Amino acid sequence: APRYPRYTREEVGRHRLPQDRVWVTHGTEVFDVTDFVELHPGGADKILLAAGGALEPFWALYAVHSQPHVLELLREYKVGELSPEEAPPAAAAAGDPFAGDPPRHPGLRVNSQKPFNAEPPAELLAERFLTPNELFFTRNHLPVPAVDPGSYRLRVEGPGGRALSLSLPELRSRFPKHEVTATLQCAGNRRAEMSQVRPVKGLPWDIGAISTARWGGARLRDVLLHAGFEEEREGEWHVCFEGLDADAGGAPYGASIPYGRAVSPAADVLLAYEMNGEELPRDHGFPVRVVVPGVVGARSVKWLRRVAVSPAESPSHWQQNDYKGFSPCVDWDTVDYKTAPAIQELPVQSAITHPRPGAAVPAGELTVKGYAWSGGGRPVVRVDVSLDGGRTWRVARLSGERPPPGRAWAWVLWELQAPVAAGAELE
Amino acid sequence: APRYPRYTREEVGRHRLPQDRVWVTHGTEVFDVTDFVELHPGGADKILLAAGGALEPFWALYAVHSQPHVLELLREYKVGELSPEEAPPAAAAAGDPFAGDPPRHPGLRVNSQKPFNAEPPAELLAERFLTPNELFFTRNHLPVPAVDPGSYRLRVEGPGGRALSLSLPELRSRFPKHEVTATLQCAGNRRAEMSQVRPVKGLPWDIGAISTARWGGARLRDVLLHAGFEEEREGEWHVCFEGLDADAGGAPYGASIPYGRAVSPAADVLLAYEMNGEELPRDHGFPVRVVVPGVVGARSVKWLRRVAVSPAESPSHWQQNDYKGFSPCVDWDTVDYKTAPAIQELPVQSAITHPRPGAAVPAGELTVKGYAWSGGGRPVVRVDVSLDGGRTWRVARLSGERPPPGRAWAWVLWELQAPVAAGAELE
Numbered sequence: 006a007p008r009y010p011r012y013t014r015e016e017v018g019r020h021r022l023p024q025d026r027v028w029v030t031h032g033t034e035v036f037d038v039t040d041f042v043e044l045h046p047g048g049a050d051k052i053l054l055a056a057g058g059a060l061e062p063f064w065a066l067y068a069v070h071s072q073p074h075v076l077e078l079l080r081e082y083k084v085g086e087l088s089p090e091e092a093p094p095a096a097a098a099a100g101d102p103f104a105g106d107p108p109r110h111p112g113l114r115v116n117s118q119k120p121f122n123a124e125p126p127a128e129l130l131a132e133r134f135l136t137p138n139e140l141f142f143t144r145n146h147l148p149v150p151a152v153d154p155g156s157y158r159l160r161v162e163g164p165g166g167r168a169l170s171l172s173l174p175e176l177r178s179r180f181p182k183h184e185v186t187a188t189l190q191c192a193g194n195r196r197a198e199m200s201q202v203r204p205v206k207g208l209p210w211d212i213g214a215i216s217t218a219r220w221g222g223a224r225l226r227d228v229l230l231h232a233g234f235e236e237e238r239e240g241e242w243h244v245c246f247e248g249l250d251a252d253a254g255g256a257p258y259g260a261s262i263p264y265g266r267a268v269s270p271a272a273d274v275l276l277a278y279e280m281n282g283e284e285l286p287r288d289h290g291f292p293v294r295v296v297v298p299g300v301v302g303a304r305s306v307k308w309l310r311r312v313a314v315s316p317a318e319s320p321s322h323w324q325q326n327d328y329k330g331f332s333p334c335v336d337w338d339t340v341d342y343k344t345a346p347a348i349q350e351l352p353v354q355s356a357i358t359h360p361r362p363g364a365a366v367p368a369g370e371l372t373v374k375g376y377a378w379s380g381g382g383r384p385v386v387r388v389d390v391s392l393d394g395g396r397t398w399r400v401a402r403l404s405g406e407r408p409p410p411g412r413a414w415a416w417v418l419w420e421l422q423a424p425v426a427a428g429a430e431l432e
Numbered sequence: 433a434p435r436y437p438r439y440t441r442e443e444v445g446r447h448r449l450p451q452d453r454v455w456v457t458h459g460t461e462v463f464d465v466t467d468f469v470e471l472h473p474g475g476a477d478k479i480l481l482a483a484g485g486a487l488e489p490f491w492a493l494y495a496v497h498s499q500p501h502v503l504e505l506l507r508e509y510k511v512g513e514l515s516p517e518e519a520p521p522a523a524a525a526a527g528d529p530f531a532g533d534p535p536r537h538p539g540l541r542v543n544s545q546k547p548f549n550a551e552p553p554a555e556l557l558a559e560r561f562l563t564p565n566e567l568f569f570t571r572n573h574l575p576v577p578a579v580d581p582g583s584y585r586l587r588v589e590g591p592g593g594r595a596l597s598l599s600l601p602e603l604r605s606r607f608p609k610h611e612v613t614a615t616l617q618c619a620g621n622r623r624a625e626m627s628q629v630r631p632v633k634g635l636p637w638d639i640g641a642i643s644t645a646r647w648g649g650a651r652l653r654d655v656l657l658h659a660g661f662e663e664e665r666e667g668e669w670h671v672c673f674e675g676l677d678a679d680a681g682g683a684p685y686g687a688s689i690p691y692g693r694a695v696s697p698a699a700d701v702l703l704a705y706e707m708n709g710e711e712l713p714r715d716h717g718f719p720v721r722v723v724v725p726g727v728v729g730a731r732s733v734k735w736l737r738r739v740a741v742s743p744a745e746s747p748s749h750w751q752q753n754d755y756k757g758f759s760p761c762v763d764w765d766t767v768d769y770k771t772a773p774a775i776q777e778l779p780v781q782s783a784i785t786h787p788r789p790g791a792a793v794p795a796g797e798l799t800v801k802g803y804a805w806s807g808g809g810r811p812v813v814r815v816d817v818s819l820d821g822g823r824t825w826r827v828a829r830l831s832g833e834r835p836p837p838g839r840a841w842a843w844v845l846w847e848l849q850a851p852v853a854a855g856a857e858l859e
Contacts, residue, residue: 332826335827386773398760
């Protein structure tokens with residue numbers, strides 16, 4: 006007879022909130038961490054991200070060093086064991102176009118399951134300069150295609166009707182591997198906050214539709230020159246990308262960027278096959294994606310199947326009739342997409358990741374943390390923080406890389422220590 | 433005996449405001465236009481810019497076509513003749529370092545006489561896409577140097593201690609003439625408005641420290657390559673400029689830009705000798721100035737005497753200890769200039785040139801006009817206008833050139849017609 010009661014994962018999953026008691030699992034053990042968190046607020050606050058589920062996916066990314074120590078402390082909060090018949094969740098239903106989507110990290114904050122759109126929780130977002138692949142925000146427009154790397158071919162249409170067809174080994178061996186640290190941001194980042202000012206249509210992203218990785222791959226420039234294109238072309242030209250992800254009618258996701266950016270050695274545009282030193286995860290474009298540093302994420306086409314040069318922008322829905330900005334006087338009935346250019350570079354962005362809005366913080370020294378980023382490779386030179394609605398300001402300490410001029414493709418993380426008086430209202 | 437009383441220019445100059453009656457001169461005739469303006473508000477509002485002085489400098493630039501018609505109308509407002517002994521103003525006092533400064537257009541709104549800093553009046557600013565040379569805003573840090581074009585030499589220091597010395601004819605003949613339409617803006621533009629929020633040190637520029645011209649000259653890139661420099665240099669390099677204008681201790685005005693911008697064919701940096709098809713006026717750098725499109729005006733060094741490539745930015749006061757931005761928590765006692773980068777590209781700017789703040793406008797159809805510009809060659813894609821403090825918005829009509837991607841160096845002018853109800857408070 007077991008010393009502890011047995012629970013299913015489903016039963017554990019009902020314990021996510023303090024009023025239901027907060028349970029987590031580690032291995033086959035079940036812990037009630039409600040009191041633990043209260044007693045150890047410093048070292049264990051992120052344990053709550055695993056509420057109702059397993060600790061391992063979080064500790065694997067963020068708490069490697071403290072794990073044995075915390076496990077020791079946790080032992081007295083053990084309340085049960087997982088039932089031995091517990092198995093991984095049942096396979097997705099057949100006939101569902103999203104049934105082939107990959108498994109995801111439970112820490113992701115999901116804004117839409119099908120297609121999958123999710124962001125890292127704000128608490129973890131700025132904990133690391135490079136976002137772990139498992140927590141990198143995911144913006145899928147369609148089901149994730151299942152790609153066989155052995156038969157994968159990238160089609161690059163050259164001038165005069167010639168075309169290249171590149172296998173994955175050819176893409177890796179024919180072109181020098183170029184590495185770039187770049188932040189990608191969805192144009193909808195922070196829409197949930199915008200909607201508090203005025204309702205906006207679209208996924209309710211919190212502040213996490215932005216992440217940073219070290220990307221490795223062939224330079225788009227090298228591939229285009231190899232295909233026969235020149236450094237400069239007279240007139241207006243665009244480089245169009247098509248993905249292997251397609252809608253029910255077979256239309257692929259697509260986007261384009263101006264030719265000048267595609268061939269500029271200073272623009273660092275990649276056909277990436279590596280993300281933080283690993284092959285691309287399926288959610289992030291396996292086996293090859295475009296990475297356009299400094300530009301809205303929508304142009305960094307995943308599961309890339311075709312590259313073509315055209316006098317017009319991509320005819321894709323997402324280039325023509327989405328990812329554009331309009332005046333507040335335009336609504337869904339009056340919008341004329343042709344009147345606005347497709348978004349490329351994004352403006353400056355800065356967000357607080359800690360503390361969260363509405364959080365109570367103890368009097369004394371408060372640590373405020375966040376990220377800041379700007380499109381177009383423009384560096385963030387300073388982050389000012391106000392705790393009193395803009396009456397007074399302090400300068401935050403920045404951390405990050407020091408890139409060459411015009412190539413600040415990655416965010417900076419920032420941090421500020423500031424005294425908070427008891428009873429003060431922060432705004 | 434004359435039919436009209438005789439007045440000196442000084443006497444006319446006392447009639448600038450309606451309470452003193454507004455007088456202007458044309459040729460040797462003196463007119464009291466106080467009632468004229470009231471009766472002809474549409475065609476003659478700009479006549480007030482000449483209040484207390486001569487009409488000709490304004491009409492020469494802005495009212496050529498309507499002049500005979502308005503003169504006809506003016507005739508009945510004639511009140512006098514200029515005294516025949518009237519001569520141009522006395523020459524400037526000897527010993528004054530600014531005594532050699534050139535004559536200026538009386539329409540300029542002067543923020544500082546010595547050194548001369550002046551802007552076109554807001555009423556004229558956006559009347560033309562290209563600002564007439566006489567009204568182009570002037571930002572001088574020092575007295576205007578007197579340069580003999582025959583003996584002028586531009587020194588360009590090449591790699592390995594070699595140097596070029598270029599005469600004006602050599603600069604014109606050895607390098608292809610390149611033309612660029614570019615807006616220059618002083619970093620202090622609109623400081624008068626900023627000071628209403630919080631007092632800021634510096635010249636009280638209104639909205640006119642910005643102007644646009646068609647510049648012609650040699651590309652800095654061509655001159656640098658001719659001097660022996662390469663397209664790319666490993667590491668951090670800057671191109672430093674020195675002017676012929678110098679302070680009392682002999683230190684010249686100086687500034688620098690990053691090497692990459694200087695040699696980039698897409699950055700269009702000029703060593704300009706032409707401004708709107710004429711040779712450079714003395715106030716704008718005769719005979720040669722730098723024009724760095726998309727960058728704060730302070731880097732477009734006038735009266736250029738020396739170009740050098742250096743691993744450090746220009747050691748000039750104006751590169752090191754001026755033209756930098758700081759947090760609101762920094763003041764003149766605590767500022768550490770080393771903590772901030774020198775300003776290069778400026779952010780987006782948009783200003784209303786008509787109507788002016790506080791102006792009463794008739795009920796009915798109101799025309800609102802202004803300019804918009806952004807640094808770095810980023811185009812202005814839209815201007816939204818609100819007449820009710822941001823509650824509702826309208827989209828203005830833009831006019832200007834259609835530049836290639838990333839090379840939107842010039843402002844756009846914008847205009848909006850909107851109905852105004854009687855008694856409405858515009859904000």
